[in-house]
Amino acid sequence: MFEIFGIPSQALFGQLLLGLINGSFYALLSLGLAVIFGMLNIINFTHGAQYMMGAFAAYLLLQNFGINYWAALVVAPLLVGATGVLIERLFLQHLRKLDPLYGLLLTFGLALIIEGMFRNQWGSSGLPYSAPEALKGGRNLGFMFLPNYRAWVIGLSLAVCLATWFAIERTRLGSYLRAATENPVLVRAFGINVPRMVTLTYGFGVALAALAGVMAAPIYNVSPQMGSDLIIVVFAVVVIGGMGSILGAILTGFALGVIEGLTKVFYPEASNTVIFVIMAIVLLIRPAGLFGRGV
């Protein structure tokens, strides 16, 4: 045990770790928002509800079918991603020629529907979901105690984020995607099925949110409103980072999580609001966002 700025190291590193955990979720969620926005020009307000659906999927798979955490990590995002594909086919594809405002309104409505139905079914109190056996316990690093599950969440989130970045910026499929974002008509003329790509992109973004939800289930309780407050913070993260860059979204997410964690140590009263304050400052200094292009 030692002290830094009069704060015991345990507390400091503990909050730093929590900050990194939150940052993992901010990064995964803002990444999904950025991917969806790039392709569909829609801000997916349902994202928080889909994150919640991911957590619930993990919980229900375990309760009803005995499907464990490891399988849920794959199955839940696939299931929730499939509902995303359905949403895109049923609703979002009809909005393509309209003002992006309508996409926001529609996904907001969907978020209300989903949250309302889950609250109806499972009430507002949290449901417990325990971490898998293999990741229980933790190790002592000397300056702090590191629970295994939390280390896993940070590692997995980083890996998924970087893989997404690689897939979009460095592969052939990703180049089609980026081209379709720039000029969908031309890419279609080259014989690429752009509408299907749009649908799958939405499904993928939703699956990312659901994956974050599965990862969050053992840390926070599974509850219907777990997504709605989080999504507002993620919106602020997106405004700060700007949605022009994938890497920017990832970096901003982690950085803001850490800043939020540090605020909890040094000035706990502001920990709920610090990200919004940073957003206001960024808007004053760099209106386009840290990694944004244009406004």
Added chain:
Amino acid sequence: MERALEPSLLAQSRERGWSLGIAFLAMVVLFAILPFVVYPVFLMKALCFALFACAFNLLIGYVGLASFGHALFFGWASYVTAYTAKAWGWPPELAVVGGIAIAALLGFVAGGLAIRRQGIYFAMITLALAQMMYFFALQAKFTGGEDGIQGVPRGRLLGVFDLSHEMTMYIFVLVVFLAGFLFIYRIINSPFGEVLKAIRENELRTISLGYKTERYKLVAFVLSATLAGLAGSMNSLVFQLASLTDVHWTMSGDVLLMTLLGGLGTVFGPVVGAFIVIAMQNYLAQFGQWVLVIQGVIFVVCVLLFRRGVVGEIARLVRVQL
């Protein structure tokens, strides 16, 4: 002057004034009769929200700015009015002015930040700023946290009218609503309002015509926030309560729903939308969370099939402007 040269435009504007005038008179008559038929507190609530939705419509319907954070102005004005009336014993008119003042100030700050970005970002920024102020309200001492400010005295208006009388209070709310409604109508039909509509249609062209659109947007934002604050202040007097519900993002969602359902950019749409939504929340309250689901369904249906809203569709059918 230019209008006089364009006969078709002139005819249109004459027709519009006619239909709007009739509709306005009908509305006034209706609100004069309704308190004898319907529970006055319900009417007062609906009127407060109608004013709130009209203020919101000024921004989304006429400037094309979609704010997702209007609960910020409604809720904070409601807190300030409740606090000054209860803790400092301010008379109702002064307490309302205090609420409006804080809403205008917050509108200036939030609007100044939000108009730095456009479109979808604007919505996210307003939502985030409102959430920040929600947390302030949650933590601040004077707001009473989870309990809110309860038992706010309605007091005597101008020292004369005793507002604890349900009918006197109703008349006060109705007069404020009508004044706010006419004020907004005046704004959107002024030269200033024409510039706002030009910004909605094509901001770049408006800039190239020499208008400083940022200033117009900011003024419109502050006006909208101020009127939303007026609605919040009145609401806190009606219910003698200011609480976290008023500043929560669900409130911003409610006002959005009212305006969308009634008809974006129509004069009477927000009023109709507010009455429908408030009535729905009232009668469906027993079904718990289904209210949320139904509201969500209305959003989806409005966006997919019904983008003109109730009043917009009626206006199109009978070919008048409402």
